[in-house]
Amino acid sequence: MSSKRPPASTAWQPLFERVRTEALAGRVAEAWALAKPALASFPGDGPLPLILGSLAQQAGDSAGALPLLEKGVTLMPAEAQGWSSLGAARLATGDEAGALAALEKAVALAPQDPVVTGNLALGQRRTGQLEAALATYSRALAGIDLTKRPDAINLAVEYANLLRSMARLDDAMALMQQLAAAQPGSAAALRGLGRVAGELGQLDLARQAATRALEIEPSAEAWHELGRYLKLSHLFAEAEEALKTATRLKPGLVAAWNELGDVARLSLRLAEAEAAYAEVARLEPQRFEARSNLVLLQNYRSDLSPEALFAAHLEIGRDLDAAGSAFAAARHYPPRSTPPRIGIVSPDFRRHSVAFFLAPLLAGRDKGAATFVCFSKVGRPDAITDKLRTLADEWVDVTGVPDAALAEIIASRSIDILIDADGHMAGGSLAAFARRPAPVQITWLGYPGTTGMKSMDGRITDEIADPPGAEAFHTEKLIRLPSGFLCYAPAAVAPPVAPLPAGTDGPITFGSFNTIPKLSPVTLALWSQVLAAVPGSRLLIKTLQTRSPEVRRQLLSAMAGVGIDAGRLIILDHVDDDAGHLAAYGQVDIALDPVPYNGTTTTCEALWMGVPVITLSGDRHAARVGASILSRLGLEELVAASPQDYITVARALAADRVRLADLRAGLRSRMARSPLCDARGFSRNFIESVTNFTPRP
Template sequence: MAPLTQDDRKDQDALKRRALDALGAGRLQEAESLYRELLAQDGMAADLWNNLGVVLAERKRPAEAAAALRNALILRPDYDKPWVGLGSDAFGDRLEEAVRCWTRAIQLEPRQGSGLWFNLGVVRQMRGEAAEAAALFDRAESLTPDDPRIASQRLLCLNYLDLPGERLLAEHRRFDQRFGDKADGSRPPAVPHANRPDPEKRLRIGYLSVEFREHLGAYFLTPLFEAADRGRFEIVCYSILPEVHADAYTARFKAQADGWRTIGHLDDEALAAQIRADGIDILVDLAGHSGLNRLPMLARRPAPVQVTWLGYPNGTGMEAVGYRIVDPVSDPIGPTDLHAVEALVRLPAPFLCFRPPASAPPVVPLPAGATGAVTFGSFNKLSKITDGTVALWAEVLRRVPDARLLLKDRPLSDPGTADMTRSRFAAAGVDPARLDLVGFIKDAAGHLAAYNRIDIALDPHPYNGTITTCDTLWMGAPLVTLAGSRHAARVGASLMTAVGLPELVAATPDRYAAIAADLAGDLTRLMRLRMGLRERVRRSALCDETRFMRNLETAYRLMWRRWCDDAATGRSA
């Protein structure tokens, strides 16, 4: 190839600008054509191969994109950007590869933006490396301190670690100091509410959530619609859920609500104004710091009474949120009150109500009868399986030498993540051959049927299961749980007490292992428990929707009366 002349270089620079403009404007076909034209002139330019890879990834042609990015690395091995692209290509089903690529990009260029540090933290959290993930979120937060999404993700991650409730409260308060304040450090102005302070009026309850869909909605939100006393309460939903993720349950909730707002496109000021205009008396946040949330908006106090419940195993840390709904088992009176900014409102246990999945297959006889050995199991996220949980479960397996342990979570579909999980247990003295690792099962019925492979469920600590525990019990596997000192570590105790099995709640790690081993050693008791467990759950407080809703509505009414009293004395905004 002849050397480029000065005019050639000018023409090439012009083409590069056009290609970048086309990519930035989303004209991907044009951008691809321009980059291919540029590469025909200079096929040794690593930056052009990288940019072509970006375009091809945007055009949903991952194999071609990866080939272009690898060409860039062949030409320039110390180039960080192709590693970023390759990591993005791997994210989803090749988590170990994503970690390796993104880590390499950071090694080559430590001054990466917060997005890469954040994404790497998400992947490492998914793989069960919560402590490492927390450090990455720290870095992302230091680079972009004004992004509440990063701050919330970091707080969520901290719940997986064995930290005291007081430390977690301090971290959550810091969120309020940063995002509950205005830029000048002052609180948003207290705007009086126009709501009529009538203690007995029909209340407008607003539910703010991303979960008006099958995942959480089908399990725990259905009673809010179907068992509500509509003569005394009306329901308005504020759905953060992007329309692309709406499903049949979304449509059902929408049809049952008295009012429905899809609010993902609204900024905080507009959303707060909408809630005020709707005359909401009690606004219930169902997200906390998990997933998509609108917590900074709550600092504007759009409703007279603001509550957080269900979607997050901790408080918000925000002074604008007055209440958090729990129960006396999940949050014993006294110590746990010191872990929250919000006033803890304790319903008669449990603090939630479970609607069993209609797609659940029948409970089968004890799997140990067919396999000849007890199988312990957990379907919780790997992020909950901390080193402390691995040690706890390793002790159970040591006491029951012929038992197996089945773990199921989507990231286990990635061979690298599965190998890492085996290595973690091997380091704790567990033969990896004793592990059965199950990844993603697409259909809900197939997922639930997988529970029929376990005899006894083991709850992680200090972040217990919730949906997984309810599923486990419904599918006939009793759960052993360790009760800790904060809410996330006491949800298992709440649920097991609610179904009448408090004897499976341990106060110490040694007792946890002993309960699990004793249960594994008495197959007659285990079979009896298994075959009666679904009916036990069905008849328990956990599934009593009418009882739960009357208790919840009583709590709402008491909160409202307190606001009315404050309004009468001029203490409310």
């Protein structure tokens, strides 16, 4: 709120003074609560409409702000701040064209005002005009001496944030290093530097910058950012302490609660993780990313029935659909193209599990059967990104684009069939799908269940992963591919299959390379029984999270709690390069699939490296992926129907060294000949199925 006083003292002046006192003390919501019921007592001339409109906008009442600001700019058309506030209010109420017009007017009046310029750039970002926003920031900062303009610090930080979100990390780092050198005492500059360093994986620098920012300005936001970098460094105990400090200082800081959920999830404390994510959902129901984290986490729980899991997905799905319904209802689609234009949206066109299954679809297809348009949200492109870009017919970089603008970009490309590759996984785009940018929308691959959304028409699966009856737990119509819903592309750097580690008379080594949250209490109890059934056997665990000393301790404690002696446990360090990672399977005789959330990439990797996988077929998709994969290789005998059967299969296989050795020697060639690696057949089935798919009325 402006500090300008209205003209002459009148009868309403005492009330205005109370409003002004509250606002200047930072109690904006309280100030607006005083002013709103008494608007009729305030005059409608002079600067007062702009002052009160700005107050309403700061208090989050954009609808209430609009008429005041509209009147204010009519009375004071040369007031740049008024036009800027009006633009922000229009943007918040959905008038994007009007918002940009007002924001551009503000910049024309005050081109060197960093607040005004920053608001225009923010409006351009919100509407997906990222290149225009970059140009706005660049013009505003041109010629500014950052050592003499502390008022430009936030503008430079926001510029770097945009560069970072668009994966232009080197440019962002150069800008933040320049700003931190020019303003070494600025907490905002240091926090901006930390964000870019964290994105680049320079975690030592990120933690140093965040720590220094805390010394200057010990805010809840600064504690949150330090906690995030500690989490990324796998220093989970320190991360938790920092994040809890952030939530004590500011209980409504949803980003800190979300990070606390991540820390607990990666530390084998799933109940605490669920509580933290639930707090985010309570504080900010429209923060769908955190709510997606919550339903994803529930897939790891064996104590949740399929009915309860479906109900949780229905709840978030209804809210997502409601948020996009007005935009979806207004859509008009052109006639279908020939061949059809199939779009795929994902942040995982990179070195990621999802890419192992996307690549065969693109590489194995008949070029004339469909036009594939990839909408890439990759924050840190790599060699896999480059490869996938060459396989796509069209590549649209939408990194950093908000979901609302993403939907419009997709719609502008006349997509006939739009594929969601991530569902409720991190970085997903379900809020964009809720706006229905395409006439047919299908989810596939990254998420092991329904989205819960009516705006998602179909879900790609198969008859084993989702047998008859699974329709009851889906809002989508199921599309069952005849030869499995997956096609795997083995890494080119995979080393040769190693000899059987146990040999003819050595100890059997069971193993799992799955992520820590999949090692549920039920899984560990089952594996304990397997070890008991095979005397002298060992269990090898290799996962990224065991870089953390706390996670190692937690894992050892959980293992001891189910009777697994530490002497029978081998924990391998994470290996960053693919060849080294795959070579580690050479130390495993038999892989054990977790329950109720099976492995997918890890199962395919193990099989390619000659390691048979034992799985337990369960009551939902996540618990039946192992059965689907093994059946494609004709290895149904490794699919257990019950926990006792799982133990029996493991014991029998461990006792038959000849069978183990034969499996190991032949698994790679068997897999290469199977539907699981038939890229041409899979692509043909995929394209035919989605092209012929008819959504429910």
